[in-house]
Amino acid sequence: MTIQVYNVLTRQKEEFKPLNPELVTMYVCGPTVYDVPHIGHAKTYVSFDVMVRYLRFSGYRVRYVQNITDVGHILDTGEDRILKGARRERIEPMEVVERYTRAYFAAMDALDVTRPDISPRASAHIPEQIEMVKQLVAAGYAYEIDGSVYFSVEKFPGYGKLSGRHVEELEEGARAGTPFRVAVRDEKRHPADFALWKKADPEHILRWPSPWGWGYPGWHLECSVMATKYLGETFDIHGGGVDNIFPHNECEIAQAEAATGRPFANYWLLTGSLTLDGVKMSKSLGNVLNIEAALQKYSPQAIRYFILSSHYSNPIDFSDAAIEAAAKGLERVLVPVRSVRDRLRVAEQTAAVESDEGAAFCATLDRQRAALKEALDDNFNAPATLGVLNQLTTEVNTLLNSGQPIGQTTLTAIDQLYRDYGGTVLGIIPDEFKPESDYALVDGLVQLLIEMRKDARQAKDFKRSDQIRDQLAALGVVLEDGRGGTTYRLTKG
Secondary structure, three states, X not given: XXXXXXXXXXXXXXXXXXXXXXXXXXXXXXXXXOOOOEHHHHHHHHHHHHHHHHHHHOOOEEEEEEOEEOOOOEOOOOOEHHHHHHHHHOOOHXXXXXXXXXXXXXXXXXXXXXOOOEOOEHHHXXXXXXXXXXXXXXXXXXXXEOOEEXXXXXXXXXXXXXXXXXXXXXXXXXXXXXXXXXXOOOOOOOOOOEEEEEEOOOOOOOOEOOOOOOEEEOHHHHHHHHHHHHHOOOEEEEEEEHHHHHHHHHHHHHHHHHHHOOOOEEEEEEEOOEEEOOXXXXXXXXXXXXXXXXXXXXXXXXXXXXXXXXXXXOOEEEOHHHHHHHHHHHHHHHHHHHHHHHHHHHHHHHOOOOOHHHHHHHHHHHHHHHHHHHHHHEOOOHHHHHHHHHHHHHHHHHHHOOOOOOOHHHHHHHHHHHHHHHHHHOOOOOOOOOOHHHHHHHHHHHHHHHHHHHHHHHXXXXXXXXXXXXXXXXXXXXXXXXXXXXXXXXOOO
């Protein structure tokens, strides 16, 4: 079976055929670096990480480009997100950019998200953006008014082909949050026309000289420019979040195809949104969960397992109950992996004789490997892949508990299958586990603190008791009080 993908552009599942049989070109809209990365970012970029991992595992070379928006992301108020962040923290705009670009990559590294091959910044590609605007003006797709340049959506017949929305349906000033909202600008010829270049007021810090005077680029422009610069006028995959399908992705297509006269991206793969306890994350509601805060409570592998338990294109709801269930599901997989690796170390030293049952298990592994490939070939179906891994785990546990000798060949084959799909592709199984001596030390220290907490509670020193519990939780050790006493579980490592 070849890889099949659901193409949002054509609204159907298609066989994936890259322009170059040996090289996949892929662009994913990156973050606007004006604040700390949140769990919604994790959902999007872990999903695309698995796609990149699997394409490479399948033998493709992949050139993965993901931009950094450090200028030009304009809110409906006309305010740049970067400037808003600078005012909030009373620092320079580029200081904001540096701070949160580093925070973004640190968070992605912690989640074991493979870094893009190229991470271009919008502010470093102003000349190229100006050139595309000049092309669009010369071709009659854009017009200048008082130092600002707008794209005329009525001049581009394909506008709306990705989102399925039509120019005549777009209402000026519709209420924020509705599908057909467009920004109100009296100077525009049509409500849906969007800014390619904005005139900068004298006090506007982020500004560059252009043929239309001092100004700055519109948000949509950078992706069209940087995608085509590094991947070619037409490339294979464009990714991003479904929340940006309109207007951002729609505008990308319009300006790129109007400028080049060629198709922009052949396959559009978009991730579903993430809610927090059933509510869309919003700073105004105070319900944004930062990745750093999530990693204080849960391991990177547990967060990845949770994200991958839902298909990348579907919405997902983040809650403590959901991720705790994911952590338990992950642990059920990790237990036999640890056991297999422990037995493998012994087998390598003793040359244990293989039983017939152990040798026959290789046929099971062949069947499960084929099922894992089939699941991922089907539009990168991570939930189905986890299902196969769980089935494999059940069969491995049965073998391990059979009491039959299992030789080095079978143990190696089991370990390799877990490494290939659980490690290399999904990123939920580590290459190495901490030595057992480390676990023994951790267990001893935690048990000591549990006894100290118990003594504090008996002495009615509840402040001290809560302090021990909270400090352990901050270190990734969650205490659970029950009828049989206090137990603990690790959310890290």
